[in-house]
Amino acid sequence: MTEAADLAPIREAVRALCADFPGEYWRRLDRERAYPEEFVAALTKAGFLAALIPEEYGGSGLSMTAAAAIMEEIQASGCNGAACHAQMYTMGTVLRHGSAAQKQKYLPGIARGELRLQAFGVTEPTSGTDTLGLRTTATLDGEHYVVNGQKIWTSRAEHSDLMLLLARTTPREAAKSRTAGLSVFLIDMRTAKGDGLTIRPIRTMMNHATTEVFFENMRVPADNLIGAEGEGFRYILSGMNAERILIAAECIGDAKWFIDKAASYARERVVFGRPIGQNQGVQFPIARAYIGMRAAELMVREAAGLYEAGKDCGAEANMAKHLAAEASWAAADMCVQTHGGFGFAEEFDIERKFRETRLYTVAPISTNLILSYVAEHVLGLPRSY
Ligand SMILES: Cc1cc2nc3c(=O)[nH]c(=O)nc-3n(C[C@H](O)[C@H](O)[C@H](O)COP(=O)(O)OP(=O)(O)OC[C@H]3O[C@@H](n4cnc5c(N)ncnc54)[C@H](O)[C@@H]3O)c2cc1C
Numbered sequence: 185m186t187e188a189a190d191l192a193p194i195r196e197a198v199r200a201l202c203a204d205f206p207g208e209y210w211r212r213l214d215r216e217r218a219y220p221e222e223f224v225a226a227l228t229k230a231g232f233l234a235a236l237i238p239e240e241y242g243g244s245g246l247s248m249t250a251a252a253a254i255m256e257e258i259q260a261s262g263c264n265g266a267a268c269h270a271q272m273y274t275m276g277t278v279l280r281h282g283s284a285a286q287k288q289k290y291l292p293g294i295a296r297g298e299l300r301l302q303a304f305g306v307t308e309p310t311s312g313t314d315t316l317g318l319r320t321t322a323t324l325d326g327e328h329y330v331v332n333g334q335k336i337w338t339s340r341a342e343h344s345d346l347m348l349l350l351a352r353t354t355p356r357e358a359a360k361s362r363t364a365g366l367s368v369f370l371i372d373m374r375t376a377k378g379d380g381l382t383i384r385p386i387r388t389m390m391n392h393a394t395t396e397v398f399f400e401n402m403r404v405p406a407d408n409l410i411g412a413e414g415e416g417f418r419y420i421l422s423g424m425n426a427e428r429i430l431i432a433a434e435c436i437g438d439a440k441w442f443i444d445k446a447a448s449y450a451r452e453r454v455v456f457g458r459p460i461g462q463n464q465g466v467q468f469p470i471a472r473a474y475i476g477m478r479a480a481e482l483m484v485r486e487a488a489g490l491y492e493a494g495k496d497c498g499a500e501a502n503m504a505k506h507l508a509a510e511a512s513w514a515a516a517d518m519c520v521q522t523h524g525g526f527g528f529a530e531e532f533d534i535e536r537k538f539r540e541t542r543l544y545t546v547a548p549i550s551t552n553l554i555l556s557y558v559a560e561h562v563l564g565l566p567r568s569y
Contacts, residue, residue, distance in 0.1 A: 191253045194246075198254050201226055202261030207533040210264060214391045214536050219343050224268045227258075228297030233271040236426070237279070241291035248426065248488040252433035259437025260444075262533060264540055266392060269434065270302035270340060273426045274348050277368060281411035281419045290346070290370065303344035303373070305335040305397060306420060313553055314569075315350070315366075316417065320399060322351040322367060324406065329353070329369065331380070331402040337547070339394040341383045347371040347397075350420055353413050360414070368416040370408045379403075390539040425491060425501040427548055432484045432501075435508035438541040439477035442515035445534060446470050446522040466522060473515040480507035499562050506554040509544035516541050 205223045213220055227233050235251040237243020251272060258265040275294050278286055278301070293299035311317035320333025331351055341347060349369045359365030373381060380402030383395050411419055447470055450461030460466045487504040490497035516538040520527035527534045545551045559565040 191250055194250055195253055195257050197230065198232065198257035199261055201230055201232075202258060202263045205261075205263050207262060207531070210262070210391075210536065211530060211533065217387060217391050219393050220264070220267045223263060224343075225297075227268060228271075233268055233297065234295040236272055237275060237291055237295045241279075241287065242295035243291070248429060248491045249485065252430055252484060252488050255430050256433040256437035256440075259434045260440040261437075262441055262537070264391070265434050265437075266540070266543075267340070267343075268302060269430055270304055270427075271297075271300060273423065273430055274301050274304050276423045276426050277348055277410060277419050278370065280422060281368070281415075282370075286370070286407075286410065299346060300340075300344045301346040301348065301370075303338055303341040303347035305338045305341075305347050305349040305371075307337045308334060309336045309396075313550065315420075316356070316363060318350065318352060318366070320349075320351040322349075322353050322369060322404065324353070325403075327406050328403040329406060329409070331369070331371075331399040331404055334396065334398050336396045337386070337394050338383075338397045339392060341373065341395045341397055342385065343393060345372065345374050347373055348410075350416050353416075363417045364414045366416040366420075367413045368410040368419050369404050370410060371402075371404060372408070376402050376404075390536070390543065392540075392543070424548070425487070425497050428501040428505040429484060429487045429491060429497075431544060431548060432480070432487070432504040432508035435505075435512035435541065435544050436477060436481050436484055438512040438537060439473065439480070439508070439515040441537060442512070442519035442534070442541075443470060443474050443477060445532075446473070446515075446519045449526075450522055460522070469518045470522065473511070473518045476507075476511040476514055480504065480511040483507050499558065502549075502554045502557050505544075505549065506551060509551070512541045513545055 234243040239245040322329040354365035483504040487500035
């Protein structure tokens, strides 16, 4: 499956933008665990983060394939799109399930980048992957919902104006079905901070701006409920395919970066009087990583194609995310091995990218849960959890 040639200008434009943010930039931020403000501002100004917002709301109205190409190029350039990838897809829940008034109120500002909607509050410390077991509650009180509870791993909360929050509005035992009773809210964190909302950063092995957030009697206008009360789990699921495809594309970009670095080094590094890449023991792992990346890339394209055709792509989006995350991690490991000791040196950027790409077999969904999905929904095996 080949990609439409008309994406070449987009790919080139992303590459050109990323060239202004070289390794030194990311190394400094990594040391300081600082947010790449300038990089995110440049991507916003160029309109790349509004790729999936329809033109009627001021976005570029591009396809999922084009959006995936943008994320892939960011990573293949050595940059880190995790700082802002959620700005691209979190708005999808508002776009698909929000009211006309909500879309008009929020989407143009998100498209211009004046409003950042890149915080997604789903995971909680006690329930983890078991989303239906989440404990944060939202209780209607007149014109407001009152939210109490806690989220963890809410990435970019400190760098976002709005948060998409999943909370329980009907107790589990009283809900009309296993998946009912959860609702989605748009939280305006600019007003909620210090007024029921507390955000605490979590320092992680890579520079990811992730946090834990606490809600204590946080009042949310009832108008900020997205769609129907109790249907939130379904809405969140419908947004996950986009997230998985885009993050899979990022993994493909990472894998390309690692493979390119390794092949260049293996051609140039001379030991025992010849390039190390002349040894099959060095070249085969690079070739293997390349083959794995290309196979994963095909699945990403397949998933993106189905998504933009409006077809069910749950299996393909999951498989794309799985294959791409495995391919980027295999390429990262290979790249360190190819560089020997230099793979560990900060100035080569490999150890940084190695830490960054490690995330994707765990988040936004871990490998086991993808395997469970395929086992149950594609192969018809009994549900295991
Ligand atoms: C850096 C980072 C950023 C993140 N950003 C966000 C974010 O912005 N918003 C958000 O909501 N979440 C976010 N997450 C959360 C992420 O989606 C979860 O960490 C991930 O889904 C796994 O959940 P958990 O950590 O609670 O692990 P657990 O659910 O505790 O699982 C631990 C391990 O057990 C395995 N496991 C659990 N149940 C089963 C089962 N039934 N069968 C087989 N294996 C099982 C899992 O696969 C995993 O390997 C982020 C996480 C990280 C680390």
